[in-house]
Amino acid sequence: MPTIRSCELPADALLNRYTKSGAYADCYFAEIAATVSHAQFVEAFYTTTVFKLERLILRLLVSFPSTDEEARQLAQGKRDSFAAWSVEARATNQLLLSDFRGRTKSWLMVEPLGAGAAGTRLYFGSAVVPVRSAGTGPAGLGFVFTALLGFHKLYSRILLRTAVSRLSRE
Numbered sequence: 001m002p003t004i005r006s007c008e009l010p011a012d013a014l015l016n017r018y019t020k021s022g023a024y025a026d027c028y029f030a031e032i033a034a035t036v037s038h039a040q041f042v043e044a045f046y047t048t049t050v051f052k053l054e055r056l057i058l059r060l061l062v063s064f065p066s067t068d069e070e071a072r073q074l075a076q077g078k079r080d081s082f083a084a085w086s087v088e089a090r091a092t093n094q095l096l097l098s099d100f101r102g103r104t105k106s107w108l109m110v111e112p113l114g115a116g117a118a119g120t121r122l123y124f125g126s127a128v129v130p131v132r133s134a135g136t137g138p139a140g141l142g143f144v145f146t147a148l149l150g151f152h153k154l155y156s157r158i159l160l161r162t163a164v165s166r167l168s169r170e
Contacts, residue, residue: 003030004157005028009025010027010123013094013107013109014091014094014096015126018129022130023127023129024127024128026152029123030164031121032167036122038109039075039077040170041075041108041120042071043071043074043075045124048162048163048166055083065083077090094107105126106124106125107125108123111123122163126156
């Protein structure tokens with residue numbers, strides 16, 4: 001099973017627009033010894049068992065239902081919203097989603113391994129946009145996000161690992 005590693009965002013990452021404004025941003029990657037298209041990665045990511053649990057929670061708590069077919073359509077560029085997210089930007093090999101409040105961003109990217117190596121590097125990252133406390137204080141990430149940051153990092157790795165695992169089996 002490929003190792004999940006933390007890294008800096010690639011220079012051309014769509015998520016970079018948030019690092020310049022003081023947002024929290026992270027980036028994880030794994031390398032897989034197969035050619036994986038961006039559409040295959042997005043579909044695998046949003047249809048894993050782990051992510052289906054998140055989708056269930058979103059449906060029950062905030063009334064944002066979603067299906068595997070909608071995930072497939074998102075991956076194929078035929079849909080601009082999925083569950084609690086909407087497409088903020090797309091590139092040939094990237095997708096940047098924003099949650100319904102505009103506070104959190106999710107980003108997926110693929111790139112072929114270079115220098116004659118067969119395979120694909122799969123990236124997953126997220127950003128949390130700072131907000132002003134009561135509209136008066138300095139912008140910050142907030143107590144809840146700060147308290148859950150360790151869980152967020154672990155969960156991000158789990159999400160990427162489950163997508164990589166699925167793609168490795170296919």
